[in-house]
Amino acid sequence: MTERAFTISGLAATVAGNQILNGVDLEIRPGEVHAVMGPNGAGKSTLSHVIMGKPGYEATAGSVTVDGVDLLSLPTWQRAQAGLFLAMQYPTEVPGVSLDDMLSNSFQAAGKSVDGLAEALTAEADRLAFGREFLERALNVDMSGGERKRNETLQLTVLKPKYAILDELDSGLDIDALRVVSRRVEAATNEDGLGVLVITHYNRLLSELKPDQVHVLAGGRIAASGGPELAVELEESGYAGYAESDAA
Ligand code: ADP
Numbered sequence: 001m002t003e004r005a006f007t008i009s010g011l012a013a014t015v016a017g018n019q020i021l022n023g024v025d026l027e028i029r030p031g032e033v034h035a036v037m038g039p040n041g042a043g044k045s046t047l048s049h050v051i052m053g054k055p056g057y058e059a060t061a062g063s064v065t066v067d068g069v070d071l072l073s074l075p076t077w078q079r080a081q082a083g084l085f086l087a088m089q090y091p092t093e094v095p096g097v098s099l100d101d102m103l104s105n106s107f108q109a110a111g112k113s114v115d116g117l118a119e120a121l122t123a124e125a126d127r128l129a130f131g132r133e134f135l136e137r138a139l140n141v142d143m144s145g146g147e148r149k150r151n152e153t154l155q156l157t158v159l160k161p162k163y164a165i166l167d168e169l170d171s172g173l174d175i176d177a178l179r180v181v182s183r184r185v186e187a188a189t190n191e192d193g194l195g196v197l198v199i200t201h202y203n204r205l206l207s208e209l210k211p212d213q214v215h216v217l218a219g220g221r222i223a224a225s226g227g228p229e230l231a232v233e234l235e236e237s238g239y240a241g242y243a244e245s246d247a248a
């Protein structure tokens with residue numbers, strides 16, 4: 001029997017012909033939170049795009065598995081079905097499609113019943129202090145940064161993936177919204193055993209969404225790993241100690 005884990009091993013990747021990742025190793029088990037920090041341009045978003053199979057982001061070595069299922073050989077929608085969810089740094093606008101439509105389609109594609117979906121959505125919107133009117137609006141169209149992030153969190157909590165990658169979930173959120181959203185994700189790790197890979201620059205996100213481990217991505221690989229204290233240290237001292245990390 002395979003052990004349950006979201007495992008990234010020796011992952012190398014190119015974007016537009018440039019080698020951005022040079023062998024990234026991470027392992028996230030159910031219920032765990034791993035934070036990835038690092039300078040701008042280090043490849044944090046690239047890591048999330050390669051894992052989900054975004055066109056243009058090419059894995060050149062290594063593997064990514066979700067509970068033993070090899071993701072890199074699958075199309076994006078099957079990666080999602082394997083149990084992985086990505087909350088993007090810049091959520092895409094989808095004119096004409098509401099959150100409600102999108103989630104119904106996802107449930108149907110996964111062979112899950114949509115009974116109770118509407119109730120789950122309103123309950124989650126309330127839990128996230130997110131106006132119910134957003135459930136009917138076109139996805140991310142004319143939404144503020146904070147509204148998009150709440151929207152992503154709502155998708156996550158209703159879809160209930162096994163693992164989630166949250167790319168700068170804190171960007172655009174004010175302090176109150178940040179607290180609500182990070183608490184909600186932390187609760188999912190405890191209630192549903194959600195495993196989280198959270199990309200952030202700020203320790204304040206991590207005061208509610210408590211990381212088991214903190215990693216620094218620099219030079220295309222994990223340059224350092226530690227406990228929550230590493231995030232505090234990085235916020236104070238920056239990434240200067242991590243050589244070649246910020247050519248851009
Ligand atoms: P981070 O999220 O850590 O700030 P990114 O993963 O967004 O960094 O970017 C890593 C590097 O890859 C940067 O130099 C960026 O310019 C480049 N890059 C990312 N996406 C693309 C793309 N679609 N086309 C060209 N270059 C890209």
Ligand code: MG
Nearest residue numbers: 044045046089
């Ligand atoms: Mg990024």
